[in-house]
Amino acid sequence: MALSSTDTFKAALLALIFMMTLVGNLIVSIVLTRYRRVVLKNRPTYQFILNMVLSDLVVGLLTMPFEFISYLCGKWIFGRVACKIVEFIEIAVLGTALFTHALIAFDRYRCLARPYLPKMETRVVRKMIILSWIVPAFISSPYLYMFDVIDSEKICTPNSIPIMWLDKLYVIADFFTIRLTPFAIVCWCYFHVARIMLGRSPQVLTDSAATRLSVIVKNKKRVTRTACLVAISFAVCWIPTFVMNFVRVISGTDRVYWGHLLHEIAMFGTFINEAVNPIIYCAFDGNIRERLRLLFSCNHDENIGRSTNETEKAYRPNIANARDIRTHGSFRAALH
Numbered sequence: 001m002a003l004s005s006t007d008t009f010k011a012a013l014l015a016l017i018f019m020m021t022l023v024g025n026l027i028v029s030i031v032l033t034r035y036r037r038v039v040l041k042n043r044p045t046y047q048f049i050l051n052m053v054l055s056d057l058v059v060g061l062l063t064m065p066f067e068f069i070s071y072l073c074g075k076w077i078f079g080r081v082a083c084k085i086v087e088f089i090e091i092a093v094l095g096t097a098l099f100t101h102a103l104i105a106f107d108r109y110r111c112l113a114r115p116y117l118p119k120m121e122t123r124v125v126r127k128m129i130i131l132s133w134i135v136p137a138f139i140s141s142p143y144l145y146m147f148d149v150i151d152s153e154k155i156c157t158p159n160s161i162p163i164m165w166l167d168k169l170y171v172i173a174d175f176f177t178i179r180l181t182p183f184a185i186v187c188w189c190y191f192h193v194a195r196i197m198l199g200r201s202p203q204v205l206t207d208s209a210a211t212r213l214s215v216i217v218k219n220k221k222r223v224t225r226t227a228c229l230v231a232i233s234f235a236v237c238w239i240p241t242f243v244m245n246f247v248r249v250i251s252g253t254d255r256v257y258w259g260h261l262l263h264e265i266a267m268f269g270t271f272i273n274e275a276v277n278p279i280i281y282c283a284f285d286g287n288i289r290e291r292l293r294l295l296f297s298c299n300h301d302e303n304i305g306r307s308t309n310e311t312e313k314a315y316r317p318n319i320a321n322a323r324d325i326r327t328h329g330s331f332r333a334a335l336h
Helices: 005-034 043-061 064-075 077-113 124-141 166-196 207-250 259-286 286-295 300-315 328-335
Strands: 148-149 153-159
Touching: 005 043, 005 259, 005 286, 043 064, 043 077, 043 124, 043 259, 077 148, 077 153, 077 166, 077 207, 077 259, 077 300, 124 166, 166 207, 207 259, 259 286, 286 300
Parallel strands: none
Antiparallel strands: 148 153
16 A cells, blocks of 8 residues: 555655654663763752653653554554554553652743752652652553454454443543643642742741752753753643643543544654654753763763762852751752
8 A cells, every 4th residue: 555645754754853863762761860960869850860861761762652653554463462562561651750740840830939848859759750650540440441453444443432421531530640730840840840940939948048049040050941941842742642631531532543633643742752852852951951961071080070060069158157958968959
């Protein structure tokens, strides 16, 4: 069967997204793991970023190739079992990415709004990361039953649960739990982050106005660009998915099937977000950008030591006039 020009374009676009997702997220994961003692230790944000990178790699490696071949062939050729497993992985792991976006947003908000709170403990961060995988997988498990290959059209698409009220109940629960709630958390956190950095929020708790101003100024340049770009790209790329799920809540699961225009826009939107995230972090996050540069330099150890010392000097607060700071380490939590 000859491919249409539209299917060829979709396949080519998906191949490009796949390569960008794979290369970009591999680079970020290598940077974070190679310099884990400097970047990851006691830094929840970067542990969450690594979790999101891993989830993007899982989707890129285990689901994008199947979608690519389906567009090339114009149909699903891998059988019913693969249909159920591949689509379940895609939905569950995309849910993990959503949860991780929310965790990053919460950590950024916490660092700015409550700069003198101690960092989240490592065991708490690990539990959050584990839950970000378990909860979406559990809630998405009914899709193992719902996805099937329609023989007449040879497409892998979800069917409605035979009991109508149960189908609507599940779609609503799925939509609110692993899609709408994380999205709302992201919007709320970044809205307050923007207010704090614009000086319009009273939520930074300190007795000294000078200390408050110092904290905000030091964080503003480092956080603003990355946080805003991640939030904007996340919202733009994921809105079609929220619209698709809302339509399914109203009309039923099988109303938006594989190949439907809304489904394709939503799928490509989420895939594009996974390809764009590592570009944003490599371009605008100072810590990742610096380690990426060191990764391709010759004197790794010497440069790491020099960079770490410079960072310590640049961000070491003046604690002599800040009597309300419990420990020097708790203050530095706001800077990570």
